[in-house]
Amino acid sequence: MGKLLDDIVVLDFSRVLAGPFCTMTLADMGARVIKIEPPSGDEARGMGPFALGNSLYFASVNRGKESVVLDLKRLRGLEIALELARGADVLVENYRPGAMDRLGLGHERVSAANPGIVYASLSGFGQTGPYSARGAYDVIIQAMSGLMSITGPAGGQPTRVGASIGDIVPALYAVAAIVAALFRRERTGAGCRLDIAMMDAAFAVVENALARYWVGGKDPAPLGNRHPSIAPFSAFATRDGQLVLACGNDALWHHLCVALGAPGLADDPRFLTNALRTENVEELAGALEGFLAAKPAAEWIDILTVAGVPCAKVNAMSDLLRDPSLIARNMIREVEVPGVGPMPTPGSPIKGDSFDDSVGVASPELGGQTFQVLAEFLGLGSVELEALEESGVIGRASRRES
Numbered sequence: 001m002g003k004l005l006d007d008i009v010v011l012d013f014s015r016v017l018a019g020p021f022c023t024m025t026l027a028d029m030g031a032r033v034i035k036i037e038p039p040s041g042d043e044a045r046g047m048g049p050f051a052l053g054n055s056l057y058f059a060s061v062n063r064g065k066e067s068v069v070l071d072l073k074r075l076r077g078l079e080i081a082l083e084l085a086r087g088a089d090v091l092v093e094n095y096r097p098g099a100m101d102r103l104g105l106g107h108e109r110v111s112a113a114n115p116g117i118v119y120a121s122l123s124g125f126g127q128t129g130p131y132s133a134r135g136a137y138d139v140i141i142q143a144m145s146g147l148m149s150i151t152g153p154a155g156g157q158p159t160r161v162g163a164s165i166g167d168i169v170p171a172l173y174a175v176a177a178i179v180a181a182l183f184r185r186e187r188t189g190a191g192c193r194l195d196i197a198m199m200d201a202a203f204a205v206v207e208n209a210l211a212r213y214w215v216g217g218k219d220p221a222p223l224g225n226r227h228p229s230i231a232p233f234s235a236f237a238t239r240d241g242q243l244v245l246a247c248g249n250d251a252l253w254h255h256l257c258v259a260l261g262a263p264g265l266a267d268d269p270r271f272l273t274n275a276l277r278t279e280n281v282e283e284l285a286g287a288l289e290g291f292l293a294a295k296p297a298a299e300w301i302d303i304l305t306v307a308g309v310p311c312a313k314v315n316a317m318s319d320l321l322r323d324p325s326l327i328a329r330n331m332i333r334e335v336e337v338p339g340v341g342p343m344p345t346p347g348s349p350i351k352g353d354s355f356d357d358s359v360g361v362a363s364p365e366l367g368g369q370t371f372q373v374l375a376e377f378l379g380l381g382s383v384e385l386e387a388l389e390e391s392g393v394i395g396r397a398s399r400r401e402s
Contacts, residue, residue: 001356003030008182010034011081011088012065013105015042017138017164018122018198019094020061021171026090026178027064028348028359034088034373035065036081038072039395041366051340060345063335064360068374069367069395076393078104080378085110085117087377090178094122097132107193117191118181120174126197136198141166145202150209152222159222170201231277232256235314237289240296245288246310250274259307260291336362367396 008031012023020035020042027033035042047057068084071077082105085091091110093100100106100121107119121127124136142148142160152159174196181192209220212228220228225244227233232253235242247253250273257266265271265287270280277284292300297313304311315323321344326332329351334342351357374380374394388394 001354003356004350005029005031005179008032008090009088010090010092011036011084013091013093013095013100014122015094016044016047016167017061018167018171018174019092020044021168022120022122022174022178023065023092024061024063024360025172025175025348025350026092028357029350030356031090033065034084034369035062035067035364036072036084037067037069037366039069039392039397041069041397045366051337051343054337054340056337056343059335059337059343059363062363063345064362065364066369066373067364067367068370069397070370071393071395072103072105074391074393076388076391080374080388080393081105082110082113083378084373086114088114088117089182090118090120092120092122092174092178096135097121097123097127111191111193115191116185116189118178118185118194119191120178120181120194120196122170122174122196122198124197125199127195129197131199136166138164138166141198141202145199146206146209147202150206150220150222152224154222154224154226156222156224165205166198166202169205170196170198173201173204226281229278230274231281231284232288234281234285236285236292238292238295238297238300242314243292243297243300244312244314245304248310252309253277255307256304256309259304259309260288262291265291330357333359335360338362338365367394370394370396 005026008026010023010026010031010033012019012033012035014020014023023033023035042058042062044058044061045055047055049056070081072081085105107121110119111117123132124141125131125134139160142165143158145166147165148158148160151161174194177194177196181194185191208228212220225234230246230248232245232247235244245256247256253271253274254266257263268287269276270283271277271287301311301313313319320326321332331347331349333345333347335345337343345359348357348359371382371385374385380388385394389396
């Protein structure tokens, strides 16, 4: 089977995380992603964890791509980049606003060379607005977007979410926007400029926190594992550890009470409705844990799963590599790290019945495909390529090895 984005060519000028996660997702869907790196490489190549001198951080978000080393500060390097852009469907960059213009690769110049290109810019605060010149990292965005203010233990300090969702959420919004722009181009022939801000994307997923502030006039605070308007919806102590329960409606609440051997709990006037359970959430937790203490978490999971009550243990990374659902759905894959060997990595969650969901087998060595890509796209011969390499315009640097 083919893939969803077969024959789409993506020119990737991004680095570190937001842009590379976007382009990796496009590569997973079949796009040919040509990663343009400076002679020093993507900064992520210098970020840990490392194995034999190779960055596994870089490997985890750059599988399935090709690497071309270009010195864009040299005129010939810029000319080569523009020639590549003429043959691309998509360009992705995540420099600060104005940086690509200064390099000579801004949207106006690139779209003049290729009017059909989808030019996607990811930045901290967007191409416009009073913060546009600011740099940003995940923790900055999680703080400014309000996500940190609603994350953490109840009564505790605001806390960063453990994954870099300040980068990953805008990356996924960019994927959706790029695919939509390609669809529109099929109908109109016109390319477009996409302006995806990390701040905008993170703010867009604060869910109902803004509504809660607007209706109540009070800033929502961290609630730990609780949900602000559903109960029970949290982690609870059992005989040997924590068990997560999620009863999103009154029917599930009744099923839970029966499975716990506590049918009378469903008739307790404090817990008759979801609104009452949320209002009396501390008393609810105490009542539930009184029953849950009778058995270990694993035994409760078996019982509650049969009863149709959503429940779970809190998995660690070591648990996930053995998870039968992830294994069955091809979500545990391996990426070959040169000089290191296969590294486990999440597969593509984009699945369906008429396309291949496999992922790239490796992340690229720095400049590993420079000669191949320039020969294919620009028709350059070996003599000219070697001369360009000798002059420093292009490169084929290898990975660091210890």
